[in-house]
Amino acid sequence: MDRKTQTSGSGAADTRLAATDGDRRVRDVVETEIIPRLVHAHALPRHDNLSAQLITTTEIEAFARALLDRSPDPAKRLLEEVRERGLPLEAIYLQLFVGAAHLLGEWWESDESNFSQVTLSMNRIHGMLNELSPSFHAGASSAQLDRSGERRILMATLPGQQHTFGLSMLAEFFRRDGWVVLAIPAPEPGLIQVSLSSSWFDVLALSGSTDAEADDLASTILAARKTSRNPRISIMVGGPLLTRQPDLAHTLGADGVSADATGALALAQRLLQAQKEVRLN
Secondary structure, eight states: OOHHHHHHHHHHHHHHHHHHHHHHHHHHHIIIIIHHHHHHHTOOOOOGGGOSOOSOHHHHHHHHHHHTSSSSHHHHHHHHHHHHTTOOHHHIIIIIIHHHHHHHHHHHHTTSSOHHHHHHHHHHHHHHHHHHHHHHHHTOOHHHHOOSSOOEEEEEOOTTOOOOHHHHHHHHHHHHTTOEEEEESSOOTTHHHHHHHHSOOSEEEEEOOSGGGHHHHHHHHHHHHHHOSSTTOEEEEESHHHHHOTTHHHHHTOSEEOSSHHHHHHHHHHHHHHHHHHHHO
């Protein structure tokens, strides 16, 4: 083999090696960052009032697979079949929708579905959530709506988060409970601070997914306290990061941590009551 042939072969080998290293780095990012964000972003735990599993795992899997269909019609038909059974919308939200989101994340991780399929499916669930929203709020009790005074909460993920279905669903539960909610999914840098400085909010709720977001959460909380029109604003945190490390809430400078929708509602009300007591004293 002449020198030119040897050099050419070596260059090709180097190119293949570089490509392999590049693929490995991309896969590492997907496995350690993107997939956990997708799977955990929808991991809104089951509501306490729905301890019974009203929708079977078989139905949830069928719905998730229907979401992957090219047409939206199969998933819509399955949703209507579930609704015709007279199940509460809370069950549809927290069992059917969240369960399907979990499966979609698992199928992506196992390469059964690709990113485009999962994103399209999540967009379809989000659309269904929006369509059901009027009926969901119409089911609110008078006790939920008859509150003394207005309660205002700002909810946000950190900048850069792409999948915000969990935030949208949490906002639904707070609105149903009578809160005025401003939800900012995937905010631009600085938008949380601008919102807090321009409008009054009683509570700020932030969500964190990965360990890498801890520093950003801490700096966001610090900036929020400096810029908020409400000098006594309460800040609560949640999400997969805090589920894994609940003690981190204190380190971040938050006033409390919640693990699910019910806990978030109860915590927000306690924090609001504490603010009122401080003002009275």
